[in-house]
Amino acid sequence: MSDTSEGTGGLTYDKSKRQWPNELNVFAALILIVIIFEILGAIFMQQSLLFDSRDRFDSIFNEARLRIIIIQVAIIGIIAIGVTQVIITAGIDLSSGSVVGATAMIAMSFAQVAEVNGGPNPKAIFGDWALDLPVVVPVLVGLGVGMLAGIINGVLVAYSRIPPFIATLGMMLFARGVAQWWSLGNPVSFPTEGYAKIGAGMMPVIIFLSLAVLFHFIMNYTVYGKHTYAIGSNEAAARMSGINVPRHLVLVYLIAGGLAGLAAVILTSKNLTAQSGMGLSYELEAIAMAVIGGVSLFGGRGSIIGTVIGALIIGVITSGFTFLRLGAYYQEMVLGCIIVGAVALDQWQQKRAAARA
Amino acid sequence: MSDIILETKGLTKHYGGVHALEDADFKLERGEHVAIMGDNGAGKSTFVRQITGVEQRTRGTVTFDGQEVHFAGPLDAREAGIETVFQTLALADDLNVPDNLFLGREKTKFNWLGPFRLLDYKGMRGDTMAGLEKTGVKIPNIKNSIANMSGGQRQCVAIARTATFASKLTIMDEPTAALGVQETAQVENIVRTLKEQGESLILVSHNMRQVFDLVDRIIVFRRGRICANLDIKNGDYTGEDVVSYITGAKTGAEYEGVA
Numbered sequence: 240m241s242d243t244s245e246g247t248g249g250l251t252y253d254k255s256k257r258q259w260p261n262e263l264n265v266f267a268a269l270i271l272i273v274i275i276f277e278i279l280g281a282i283f284m285q286q287s288l289l290f291d292s293r294d295r296f297d298s299i300f301n302e303a304r305l306r307i308i309i310i311q312v313a314i315i316g317i318i319a320i321g322v323t324q325v326i327i328t329a330g331i332d333l334s335s336g337s338v339v340g341a342t343a344m345i346a347m348s349f350a351q352v353a354e355v356n357g358g359p360n361p362k363a364i365f366g367d368w369a370l371d372l373p374v375v376v377p378v379l380v381g382l383g384v385g386m387l388a389g390i391i392n393g394v395l396v397a398y399s400r401i402p403p404f405i406a407t408l409g410m411m412l413f414a415r416g417v418a419q420w421w422s423l424g425n426p427v428s429f430p431t432e433g434y435a436k437i438g439a440g441m442m443p444v445i446i447f448l449s450l451a452v453l454f455h456f457i458m459n460y461t462v463y464g465k466h467t468y469a470i471g472s473n474e475a476a477a478r479m480s481g482i483n484v485p486r487h488l489v490l491v492y493l494i495a496g497g498l499a500g501l502a503a504v505i506l507t508s509k510n511l512t513a514q515s516g517m518g519l520s521y522e523l524e525a526i527a528m529a530v531i532g533g534v535s536l537f538g539g540r541g542s543i544i545g546t547v548i549g550a551l552i553i554g555v556i557t558s559g560f561t562f563l564r565l566g567a568y569y570q571e572m573v574l575g576c577i578i579v580g581a582v583a584l585d586q587w588q589q590k591r592a593a594a595r596a
Numbered sequence: 597m598s599d600i601i602l603e604t605k606g607l608t609k610h611y612g613g614v615h616a617l618e619d620a621d622f623k624l625e626r627g628e629h630v631a632i633m634g635d636n637g638a639g640k641s642t643f644v645r646q647i648t649g650v651e652q653r654t655r656g657t658v659t660f661d662g663q664e665v666h667f668a669g670p671l672d673a674r675e676a677g678i679e680t681v682f683q684t685l686a687l688a689d690d691l692n693v694p695d696n697l698f699l700g701r702e703k704t705k706f707n708w709l710g711p712f713r714l715l716d717y718k719g720m721r722g723d724t725m726a727g728l729e730k731t732g733v734k735i736p737n738i739k740n741s742i743a744n745m746s747g748g749q750r751q752c753v754a755i756a757r758t759a760t761f762a763s764k765l766t767i768m769d770e771p772t773a774a775l776g777v778q779e780t781a782q783v784e785n786i787v788r789t790l791k792e793q794g795e796s797l798i799l800v801s802h803n804m805r806q807v808f809d810l811v812d813r814i815i816v817f818r819r820g821r822i823c824a825n826l827d828i829k830n831g832d833y834t835g836e837d838v839v840s841y842i843t844g845a846k847t848g849a850e851y852e853g854v855a
């Protein structure tokens with residue numbers, strides 16, 4: 240038992256008793272992984288992973304690889320920002336990948352051009368009225384479909400008290416069914432020029448990082464963020480303190496759904512086509528990013544910054560394995576180990592904290 | 597404004613056929629500290645739950661601060677000025693001290709932003725400091741999450757809420773049941789501080805020494821009824837007297853025949 244007589248009426252800010260932010264641990268893990276790849280690269284490839292080791296270029300970093308690392312995690316990273324908030328409420332969202340699939344099909348149907356190579360669009364889903372629409376229409380449709388799925392998840396979880404795992408598992412199957420039914424399995428293609436710009440080049444990265452900054456701010460400096468942490472930390476206390484817990488949960492799942500919808504818009508814009516299988520297992524990768532980033536599955540702990548670093552860890556590992564010319568199966572084995580390791584570490588920290596208190 | 601902060605008349609609660617509380621007539625003066633004692637299942641917690649709006653009474657009236665009240669929930673009661681320190685601590689472990697103190701009633705800026713309105717951290721921190729100082733609660737670092745604090749510190753944080761929000765009545769349901777000796781002493785010190793500041797208090801406790809140390813008056817519950825009202829500050833009562841009331845060996849003169 241600790242000595243309660245220490246301290247001076249809460250009037251000092253004792254730096255020695257300050258907590259070490261968990262994000263620093265995750266960041267240290269990222270650095271460690273980079274160092275491991277740098278060493279392996281130096282031994283086996285005589286090359287550096289992140290730094291420029293080529294004579295003909297005069298830059299410090301290997302910018303092309305840095306770009307690839309972040310661009311390949313940006314779209315799932317957007318989903319992970321929403322999933323992070325759901326997990327902080329001690330919930331889970333298994334539906335985001337399928338919601339991406341359904342939203343991709345539906346949003347893309349409103350983004351098609353009228354004319355392809357001088358002839359009518361061969362893949363047109365609707366009649367003439369849905370062709371050549373302004374970009375804002377498919378974007379809003381995409382956000383709307385994602386949010387609708389989120390609201391349904393939220394209402395199921397918050398009001399009918401169905402466990403989040405089951406509610407979102409149901410949505411996962413349902414949304415995948417919608418994606419396949421929408422055009423009976425046919426891809427939806429040929430978007431307008433404006434729509435194609437949303438996910439072009441570095442746009443996914445810019446959107447991902449902007450959303451990360453926005454939600455980092457929201458989670459730390461607004462009532463929404465505080466209540467999200469409070470609900471995940473102690474739902475009974477949150478309710479007793481007057482927080483409208485069900486309404487708040489619906490809002491959290493709505494935001495997660497909206498972000499999945501946005502990810503679908505960016506993904507289809509980038510690929511210039513929508514297929515019913517899109518977003519397959521994205522939900523698991525998004526959860527992995529959050530978990531590696533230190534978001535506790537028990538709720539109450541974690542941060543957007545952590546999840547962004549978690550996404551970068553996955554990006555570095557994916558690029559690193561390609562760099563070492565190792566097959567994708569090794570990569571998945573290592574990722575699996577890292578996820579289990581991250582949760583084991585979280586468990587161990589919880590136990591240690593409990594023992595101290 | 598009368599000098600009676602809380603008065604109940606004929607307060608009754610039935611759970612189906614179980615008569616958990618029968619015709620409780622109770623008065624609490626402003627600034628008075630009263631203890632509620634009784635065996636397990638005697639109706640103490642039921643009584644507290646009716647006053648704090650956690651449950652709805654079967655019949656009877658509750659008058660708080662001169663007005664008859666019907667609290668729809670604990671929040672209503674809190675808004676009216678009744679702060680309750682629950683037996684199970686209503687604290688969010690992963691939040692720090694000011695966050696917990698202000699949970700559900702945060703100080704905010706830019707309120708037009710709705711759920712995304714900004715938290716006024718500086719204001720909340722200042723009020724937290726003032727509240728902790730007022731109660732003499734010692735917390736090494738208020739920015740640390742509650743999870744890293746001892747049971748006593750957590751209980752103190754729960755109690756410091758009352759001081760921070762200038763409540764009219766504080767109710768503590770066995771605040772030291774799970775605490776060690778030193779931590780209990782700290783909580784008791786806070787109760788004394790509240791007394792000096794003229795805060796009204798209802799203390800539910802099993803601890804005889806603590807009750808005799810801290811309060812002005814003891815109300816004993818037995819089988820859902822109040823069976824004794826002992827003015828320990830002015831009357832000559834011993835712990836043994838109280839025990840005989842609790843066990844039913846004796847019944848207060850004015851309560852003859854009730855239980």
